[in-house]
Amino acid sequence: xxSTTETAAVKAAAGPGAAAPAPRRARLWRGATPWLFLLAPLxxxxxxxxxxxxxxxAYSFTDxxxxxxxxxxxxxxxxxxxLTRPDLFxxxxxxxxxxxxSVVQIVAALYFATIxxxxxxxxxxxxxxxxxxxxxxxVAIGFVFLYFFQDGGTLDSVLSLFGVETDRAWLGxxxxxxxxxxxxxxxxxxxxxxVLFLGAIQSIPGELYEAAELDGxxxxxxxxxxxxPGIKPVLSLTVILSISGSLSxxxxxxxxxxxxxxxxxxxxxxxxxxxxxxxxxLASAAAIVLLLIVLxxxxxxxxxxxxxxxxxxxxxA
Amino acid sequence: xxxxxxxxxxxxxxxxxxxxxxxxxxxxVLLTSLKSEREMADGSEALAxxxxxxxxxxxxxxxxxxxxxxxxxxxxxxxxxxxxxxxxIGSMTAYAxxxxxxxxxxxxxALFLVAALVPGVTTQVATFQIVNSFGMFDSLWxxxxxxxxxxxxxxxxxxxxxxxxxxxxDEAARLDGANAFTIYRRIIxxxxxxxxxxxxxxxxxxxxxxxxxxxxxxxxEDLGVISTSLFRxxxxxxxxxxxxxxxxxxxxxxxxxAFLCLQRYIYNGFTRGATR
Numbered sequence: 001x002x003s004t005t006e007t008a009a010v011k012a013a014a015g016p017g018a019a020a021p022a023p024r025r026a027r028l029w030r031g032a033t034p035w036l037f038l039l040a041p042l043x044x045x046x047x048x049x050x051x052x053x054x055x056x057x058a059y060s061f062t063d064x065x066x067x068x069x070x071x072x073x074x075x076x077x078x079x080x081x082x083l084t085r086p087d088l089f090x091x092x093x094x095x096x097x098x099x100x101x102s103v104v105q106i107v108a109a110l111y112f113a114t115i116x117x118x119x120x121x122x123x124x125x126x127x128x129x130x131x132x133x134x135x136x137x138x139v140a141i142g143f144v145f146l147y148f149f150q151d152g153g154t155l156d157s158v159l160s161l162f163g164v165e166t167d168r169a170w171l172g173x174x175x176x177x178x179x180x181x182x183x184x185x186x187x188x189x190x191x192x193x194x195v196l197f198l199g200a201i202q203s204i205p206g207e208l209y210e211a212a213e214l215d216g217x218x219x220x221x222x223x224x225x226x227x228x229p230g231i232k233p234v235l236s237l238t239v240i241l242s243i244s245g246s247l248s249x250x251x252x253x254x255x256x257x258x259x260x261x262x263x264x265x266x267x268x269x270x271x272x273x274x275x276x277x278x279x280x281x282l283a284s285a286a287a288i289v290l291l292l293i294v295l296x297x298x299x300x301x302x303x304x305x306x307x308x309x310x311x312x313x314x315x316x317a
Numbered sequence: 318x319x320x321x322x323x324x325x326x327x328x329x330x331x332x333x334x335x336x337x338x339x340x341x342x343x344x345x346v347l348l349t350s351l352k353s354e355r356e357m358a359d360g361s362e363a364l365a366x367x368x369x370x371x372x373x374x375x376x377x378x379x380x381x382x383x384x385x386x387x388x389x390x391x392x393x394x395x396x397x398x399x400x401x402x403x404x405x406i407g408s409m410t411a412y413a414x415x416x417x418x419x420x421x422x423x424x425x426x427a428l429f430l431v432a433a434l435v436p437g438v439t440t441q442v443a444t445f446q447i448v449n450s451f452g453m454f455d456s457l458w459x460x461x462x463x464x465x466x467x468x469x470x471x472x473x474x475x476x477x478x479x480x481x482x483x484x485x486x487d488e489a490a491r492l493d494g495a496n497a498f499t500i501y502r503r504i505i506x507x508x509x510x511x512x513x514x515x516x517x518x519x520x521x522x523x524x525x526x527x528x529x530x531x532x533x534x535x536x537x538e539d540l541g542v543i544s545t546s547l548f549r550x551x552x553x554x555x556x557x558x559x560x561x562x563x564x565x566x567x568x569x570x571x572x573x574x575a576f577l578c579l580q581r582y583i584y585n586g587f588t589r590g591a592t593r
Contacts, residue, residue: 033497037413038425041406044466049432052443059443066446112335115328128580129336135572135583137526139547140565144346147363147558154345157363187339192587199588237591248436251528255548267438274442275533287439298434 053291059284066280078285088286091266094178095246098265101182102242105190106235112190113197114223127198131191138188142255145184174262181253181263188252189245193238200231240301244294266290343569350375350562357559375563382553383564387539388546392525395460395542400520402465404513411475412501416487433469441533448534459534460542464524470590471516477589478512479505518579519586522572543568 060078064071082088112130116123133141148154149170159166171177208226217225250267253259259268266286274283344364349357351367353374361367379385414426444463445454453459482505490500528544535542541549547568550561576583 031419034413034417034419034422037409037497037501041410041472042425042428044406044462045428045432047447048444048463048466049435049440050428051447052440053435055446056440056443112332115332120328120332124580126332126336128576129339131584132573132576133339134587135522135526135576137544137547137568137572138528139544140568143547143550143561143565144342147346147349147562148342152360152363154342154363157345158341161364187342192591195584196588196591199584241591244436248438250438255528270439270442271533274445280442280446283442287442291435291439294436294439295434 056284056287059281060288062281064280065278066274067278071281074281078282079289081282082285082289088269091264091269092247094263094265095249097178097182098185098246098249099243101186102189102246105186106193106238106242108186109190109193109197109238110231110235112194113201114227117198117201117227127195130194133188134191134195136188138251139255141184141188142252145180145187145252146256149180171257171261177257177261177263181256184252184256185249196234196238197231200234201227204230236301236304240298243297247290247293247297346562346565349558350566352559354557354559357557375559376567378560379550379564379567383550383560384538384541384546385543385564385567388541388543391457391540392542394457395464395531396521396524398457398461399464399524400517402461403468403471403520404516406465407468407471407475407516408479408506408509408512409501410472411479412505415476415479416484416505429469429472432467433473437467438529441529445533453534455535455537455540457535457540460527460530463530463534464520464527468520471520474515474519474586474589475509475512478509482508514582515586515589518575518582519590522575522583525572 061073061075062071063074063077112126116127120126151167151169155170156166168176170180204226209222212222212226248267249265250271253263253265254268254271257263259265259272264272267290270283270286270290273279273286341364348365348367349363351370351372352361353368353372356368410429414422414429448454448459448463451462453462486504486508487500490504495503526544528548531540531542531545532548535545538549547564550564
């Protein structure tokens, strides 16, 4: 969203100002000015983001319970426990459901973004309907879908309209519960992906389609050769957000099932370890593992798709 | 020609199917919220119409017994401070980073960049200890400070806008004897209005919807925000789906109104926020 000319202009403008000779005090004052603006933001950033990370690394090598003044250095024991105790690591498999769901979600979002980028009646209505779930409060969504999946709830009512009678407890078995919860997450987040894709498609200049049509390209060709390359950066960003999102699922399962019937995710487990079982050390190690995985995924994406959104980030520096 | 017509029909069919999928779960809850306890006990189907379409008794119950009024008040206080703080912090940071060249500037930028990658949920284990050591635990200040201090997205949004303001304006003001603070207050900040609007909307909606931070930091019942107060419906109203539904609708309604009024800004804001 920024152009290189602007950046160049800023640099050029900053040049002469810095070169002008000024009295010592004025120079000092000028040097301090940006720091006065950055004082509060940096304080917040360090206190609430970097200090916790540093502390977490430190806690992860201890057996601290989060309360007592005593703590023992245990080396890498927490990490070893995390990787070797199957019940602690098993929760990662639950992410698989959400990962599969995000594939469905991205494909559906792409489909709807593509068809709504063409001339469709009631376009704004459909756009609004698809996007609105993303804005709804997570607790409200949780309750809406608890009611949806409960015995004799919305889903059963709808199925009976079609003559399908089920006495199935949708949230009763791990497979069914996880699938249902992952479906809720598609319902909730589809809208954001869809709007991002739609924005990217609509920023493609219209002449390209006209030229393609003159060359005899059909809709599929237009998608393949015009739309797909145009949305590549947004698509790669979405994939990353989906992967790190799938690994750190928390709200929907916590609100709906509390992690029961095999729906516990890695973050729910970490929160429980830290705040219910007072295993701050082990929970910190778990959080560090998750953090490293998320950073690794982001790094891989940056390497694979160098021309993505972070071009914009780069000219910050 | 016919093939085209079939394709068009299929497109509309898929759109209508998606609309049904989105709206049906919400409609069922809306209908349920209007049913009486009797109707529910008699086993009314989820999608059956209530006997009395204007039965707002459940809303009264949700509002009074569910303490929704104090929840809305607490949420409003948090919104006010968190958004105000975010706007100040974000615009100041963007101004300092974009308009000055200073030592360690690259380091400062890198600190903000890397922080944007850290998922907030993971660090709460240790953030909790820090918030606690400041004595902010179980007070409205905990979420206010956290929302204010850890919002990198709004810094990006402000940065994009600060860059688009020509530096000649700064220069002209400086020649007139204005110092950096006057330039920020009188020139940059007023020109950032569209960015402020974007940040207020995006931040407002995400703060209104956040569950994790108030849940973790404000366990007292008096300090319920709308998410946590609604979450507490689970206990006392156990199987009273008509009351829970009314509570859920009460929470969704302000969002719906905001969405209908501010649609364009909301799309823009979330697109900017996500692609930063």
